[in-house]
Amino acid sequence: MLPKTIIRHISQFAGVRDAAKYVPRRALLYVPASNQKMLDKVPMMQADSVVLELEDGVALTAKADARVRAAAALDKLPYHTLACQELGLRVNSVSSGLLEDDIIAVSKAEKLPQAFMIPKVDCPEDLVTIYNIFREHYGDERITNTNTRLVIWIESARALLDMPRIVSSTLNLHKQAGFFKLDAVVFGSDDFCADIGATRSSHGTETLFARQKFVTCCKAFQLQAIDSVYIDIKDLDGLRRQSAEGWQWGFTGKQVIHPSQVSVVQEQFLPPKDRIEWAQELVHAYSEHEALGKGAFQFRGQMIDRPLLLQALNIIQLVERVQN
Numbered sequence: 150m151l152p153k154t155i156i157r158h159i160s161q162f163a164g165v166r167d168a169a170k171y172v173p174r175r176a177l178l179y180v181p182a183s184n185q186k187m188l189d190k191v192p193m194m195q196a197d198s199v200v201l202e203l204e205d206g207v208a209l210t211a212k213a214d215a216r217v218r219a220a221a222a223l224d225k226l227p228y229h230t231l232a233c234q235e236l237g238l239r240v241n242s243v244s245s246g247l248l249e250d251d252i253i254a255v256s257k258a259e260k261l262p263q264a265f266m267i268p269k270v271d272c273p274e275d276l277v278t279i280y281n282i283f284r285e286h287y288g289d290e291r292i293t294n295t296n297t298r299l300v301i302w303i304e305s306a307r308a309l310l311d312m313p314r315i316v317s318s319t320l321n322l323h324k325q326a327g328f329f330k331l332d333a334v335v336f337g338s339d340d341f342c343a344d345i346g347a348t349r350s351s352h353g354t355e356t357l358f359a360r361q362k363f364v365t366c367c368k369a370f371q372l373q374a375i376d377s378v379y380i381d382i383k384d385l386d387g388l389r390r391q392s393a394e395g396w397q398w399g400f401t402g403k404q405v406i407h408p409s410q411v412s413v414v415q416e417q418f419l420p421p422k423d424r425i426e427w428a429q430e431l432v433h434a435y436s437e438h439e440a441l442g443k444g445a446f447q448f449r450g451q452m453i454d455r456p457l458l459l460q461a462l463n464i465i466q467l468v469e470r471v472q473n
């Protein structure tokens with residue numbers, strides 16, 4: 150329980166702070182919808198967000214089949230009993246020319262996914278195309294003011310440079326037309342490397358600038374920032390290292406491709422126990438010092454002032470949201 154005097158700081162603190170139900174996306178797991186055996190495992194999957202995948206995890210020759218399986222899964226799976234916090238559906242991009250066929254097929258399902266996930270959003274104009282395709286095949290009523298959230302992918306140099314306009318247009322579409330609300334943005338590092346001609350490495354220095362720019366832009370709009378995929382499935386130490394780095398830089402989660410990656414990532418996207426204790430104690434100490442008129446004071450040998458309080462509140466808020 151936070152001291153009352155601290156509550157007023159919360160409306161101003163950094164990070165993701167949508168008052169609506171927060172969906173943790175520490176681990177966002179792709180499940181190719183062309184693979185029925187994998188789809189059958191969805192109810193037990195402990196990833197925070199499980200993504201029924203229609204895009205790059207599905208071969209061109211299997212797209213039609215995957216669409217039918219994804220639509221059937223949406224109707225069959227009881228969302229409230231799933232082990233995950235969110236069942237998403239990643240469709241194909243505008244530039245692929247496959248999006249409309251995806252929407253025609255999945256709009257036959259009675260249910261919407263809990264999140265629509267749209268890759269390779271390259272410019273604000275893509276949003277107009279996306280919105281028009283959804284309106285045409287779902288009809289206005291089914292896509293207006295629903296609980297379904299929107300997650301988009303930034304995966305090219307052009308998109309990274311234009312990201313503030315892309316994000317603003319997406320948020321405006323919700324404000325003005327009631328279209329799905331943008332909740333998180335994902336950095337598609339593999340497509341990004343292909344786009345800029347970089348060679349991918351396990352240490353990831355080739356995407357260092359892009360990841361830092363990306364996370365800064367997400368946080369400027371108070372959106373969740375989801376980090377790159379780590380494709381070396383067997384290298385869990387490397388995954389742990391890259392996850393810890395992402396967490397330290399301000400990412401809120403990471404994409405995963407294999408069930409074995411889920412717990413490693415989830416663990417790294419929660420602060421360690423001693424950091425949680427530090428945050429809780431700091432908040433109480435801040436409240437006591439504030440009552441005495443002190444904005445700066447010593448705590449465990451460090452100078453504490455308001456920015457440190459805000460960092461501690463980030464930690465407390467995240468832990469509460471993951472546990473509730």
Ligand SMILES: CC(C)(COP(=O)(O)OP(=O)(O)OC[C@H]1O[C@@H](n2cnc3c(N)ncnc32)[C@H](O)[C@@H]1OP(=O)(O)O)[C@@H](O)C(=O)NCCC(=O)NCCSC(=O)C[C@H](O)C(=O)O
Nearest residue numbers: 179180181187190202205206337338339340378406407408
């Ligand atoms: C990469 C894989 C093809 C590996 O699959 P497989 O060879 O079957 O692995 P295993 O033998 O180790 O599997 C063990 C069991 O686990 C199940 N499994 C594996 N992966 C998944 C999964 N993702 N979801 C559900 N279940 C899974 C197997 O079926 C085995 O089960 P059992 O036989 O009963 O023991 C595979 O992991 C995979 O397809 N992963 C997803 C790939 C994908 O979707 N890629 C696209 C998304 S990444 C991306 O696009 C990044 C971004 O956009 C960018 O540009 O950077």
Ligand SMILES: [Mg+2]
Nearest residue numbers: 205304337340
């Ligand atoms: Mg991609």
